[in-house]
Amino acid sequence: MRATTAINVSVIGLGYIGLPTAAFFANAGQQVLGIDTDPRIVDSVNDGVTPFDEPGFAALLQHVVDEGLLRASATLEAADAFVIAVPTPVRKDHRLDDRYIRSAVSSIARVIQGGELVVLESTSPPGTTSEMAKYLLSLRPDLTLESGKENSVYFAYCPERVIPGGIMREMASNDRVIGGLNSASLERARNLYKTFVNGSILGTDAKTAEMAKLTENSYRDVNIAFANELSLICAENGVDVWELIELANHHPRVNILEPGPGVGGHCIAVDPWFIVSSTKQARLIEMARRVNDAKPDFVVRRVEDSIASTSAKTVAILGLTFKANVEDLRESPALAIAETLTSDHPDVHFLIVEPHVEVLPGTLGSHSNADLVDLSAIEEGCEIIVLLVDHDEFLEPVSDLNDKVILDFKGVWSS
Ligand SMILES: NC(=O)c1ccc[n+]([C@@H]2O[C@H](COP(=O)([O-])OP(=O)(O)OC[C@H]3O[C@@H](n4cnc5c(N)ncnc54)[C@H](O)[C@@H]3O)[C@@H](O)[C@H]2O)c1
Known part of the structure; x- marks a missing residue:
């Protein structure tokens, strides 16, 4: 375990999904660093001001920023867990434009030490979590997917189901599907999300979790x-x-x-x-x-x-x-x-x-x-x-x- 002031969770992408997720983690007592490439969003979050309208959210954000539990930056630092909530647009050929995910993974590769959990929340085609893991390991061949080692990295997929306009109600109360690349990853992700989710946490493999989100929509x-x-x-x-x-x-x-x-x-x-x-x-x-x-x-x-x-x-x-x-x-x-x-x-x-x-x-x-x-x-x-x-x-x-x-x-x- 890192020192108490160390970051428990880093949320990459502070949009409609990432910022409330970061605030809910922080409100549950986690030390959270939010990362965004848009400096206006970073400044706004550090001022405790929400960059978008969401009923009831402004007060929560102000609270966790005032308490020193959430801060924002453009630069990623070491953390126990990384949660990726960047855009996943569809290209003209209807395939995933994965450039934001790859950029987030590249920044994780620069700070990861071994032992961390990486969770993808962005809506993605089946197989993306596995591809993301491969990409991270290609940048950091010193790390491994095999669990239980000093240099293990754990990967999970956890799709978001909140409805804009009802995020304060649904973020904690919705049931969450979490898919791990292996059982150790699933358990780590389950323990992380349990800190603020009151709904059921439904465990599965990563590809089924990816499909679950796409199937719902x-x-x-x-x-x-x-x-x-x-x-x-x-x-x-x-x-x-x-x-x-x-x-x-x-x-x-x-x-x-x-x-x-x-x-x-x-x-x-x-x-x-x-x-x-x-x-x-x-x-x-x-x-x-x-x-x-x-x-x-x-x-x-x-x-x-x-x-x-x-x-x-x-x-x-x-x-x-x-x-x-x-x-x-x-x-x-x-x-x-x-x-x-x-x-x-x-x-x-x-x-x-x-x-x-x-x-x-x-x-x-x-x-x-x-x-x-x-x-x-x-x-x-x-x-x-x-x-x-x-x-x-x-x-x-x-x-x-x-x-x-x-x-x-x-x-x-x-x-
Ligand atoms: N908005 C919704 O209602 C909703 C619901 C469920 C799932 N999702 C999914 O969640 C994901 C995020 O959606 P959103 O609505 O929050 O998007 P958004 O556009 O509101 O926010 C994404 C944020 O990520 C930042 N960003 C992009 N690349 C980055 C990088 N490399 N590092 C750090 N920050 C980066 C952007 O500046 C932006 O602020 C998407 O996959 C989306 O499909 C969205």
């Missing part, structure tokens, strides 16, 4: 694709998809999810590709991805038809984020739809209502025909309202909708 994607496909079929047949789903869900063994303008975020819209690119068997999973990816085009066509038939001059767009009540715009179909409409229709004025952003994001800000406005501003001056995100602020219809065309792609006002 593919399950969601396939089921949303079913709902989205129904919405296209219903539009063609003049059937209200919301009413249809409501009726079908009265069957005791049917539970159809909700359609929407597409699937976004950094998980459900991305993770299934890691399964698809690893096998030729994933036909349904691939088709679901394609159905969900095609939905924003359908929404754009519906809005364009409506603009053409009403000769609308002003269109209100409600919501830009990838889902309700968050500020996260990553892979957001709503943002992509708004960007396409504003750039393809320069003669139409777009009133954009997004309570979770301060300025128009992406290319929207550069379009003179788009303005970020309050919800109250749309009552007067628009002919079409396009609802893309079911934020709480939109649940009650604005008062005077009678003379407007409502295109509600979340079923908020239509049901």
